[in-house]
Amino acid sequence: MNLKSFCEGIRLNPDAQKLLFDFHKDEESYNRHKQQFYNNRFSFFETVKQYPNHRQLFLYYYVRFAIDAYGEYQRRGIADQIYFDTFTDIEIWCSNCKRDFGEYGIHEYEWLQEHVQLRLFRLGRLQFQPSAFDRELEVEGRKIYKNQIVLNVHIPSGEPLEPQQVEESFELARGFFRGITPIYICHSWLIYPKLDEILKQTSNIIKFRNNFINYQIDYDAREAEERIFNKVSSDPSEYEAHTTLQRSAKAYLMAGNKLGSGYGIKL
Template sequence: MEILELCEKIGLQPEVKKRVEEISKEFDFGAAEEILKDLHDYDKMKEAWMRLEEKIGEDSEHMKILTCMLKASADAYEIYQKKGIEDSIYFATMKCYTRFLEEAYERTGRYVFDRYWWTGRQAGCHLFRIGELEYEIICKKSKSPEGGTGISIHIPSDADFSPACVDESLAAAKHFFAEYDSARQSSAYCCHSWLLDPVLQTMLGQDSNIVSFQKRFEIMDIGDAGTDYLEWIFKTQEKDPEKLPEKTTLQRKVKEHILAGKVIRNVYGRLIG
């Protein structure tokens, strides 16, 4: 698949698509070929995007590295086809680029590609969006409370987080891995997220989507205090707790929690059943 075809299929913003087209006409992808191939090795993935960043050098709003990641993702289409993975999963997975750019625009008023450190997972065929959730194959050499193996669940910002949609996604994922990688049939499903912090249960009703999601997991590690939740709950770059918005019940209660000197942790959980 060609880069511009992928851009079209995932609905990349016209302004960004134009810049990608201009860069792709001049960029020497051959010089970055080996780096992009390393994205397919889970344990080389982080080093690969760091090397790519260094090789590219000055990169206004990270549009060059976006173009490279799109090139790697377009090339990955052949792998999907060989493995018999349906196009709907491929395009749903690659729409992460459009989503990340839109999220950056909402925060900054500019199309900035600030998630290039994450998209090696999609470009390297380690992460798949199946229904409303994303599933990342965690390889053996990587470190995690589960011993470096398993399937990690991620919750995209645009996901329908209702119990019914989560049920549907989990069922589809189990079917997907049985078909795509039978060795993963017995893999544990895990999640590492602020969404699993039990303290949120004191702020939300027991019938909330977040609490319903938490009840699916056994806590394996309470984790460390983080700040990731600020971006997702408050949708702002504001770091001063006093200035955080209070438009929703969750925002008001989390803000009160922070101002009281308390924290929200990135908790590790294992899916029950």
């Protein structure tokens, strides 16, 4: 795997690609920072953040780390399609960086560590991340134990949540994570039980939420506002509303309601 093939595989923006090709990092420096990342990622984060072009540096390093991870994908027999799909998150967060900061780079540097360390995979529409469950819980007569390995579900931005694609992702996960009991956990604004008050039952978001049984609600979370409006404001009247979802959410918030997040489980 080389830089050109990787960038084409994740469909990285051409201007962001040019930025990467213009970087001239000697291999000794790169390997030193790579070792720092794998030995102590927090130290690595702090080191990179000292540079004025730290967002571009995070992009450069994560692309290089992802390219280096390709060999492990091959050793595990994981298909190239899954490899490229998983690392499209770099393109997504790079584009978000351009939107939010006016430059191509990576701002969500903590999140992308999961991908390069092969702890998260995108299988179709959804991402899955094995992790230890943080509590004991009984759902529909089944008991889930604390520290039992479950599959956290994450929803990358950029595409509709078509029900058929969602179901196909769960089916792919059942085959990919053989040996892990198919118990799926999702913590997201998309699981918030009061979304019925701003969305129709025919909404793909509602259909996605209905895959899960809600077991906890965080009424004070602001993730919904961040995802819907691309920012969080203390005054909801400041939100721009161009889509049906934005208009409904803005009206709901201006009426004094909250858009929190939910914790859901799918057996």
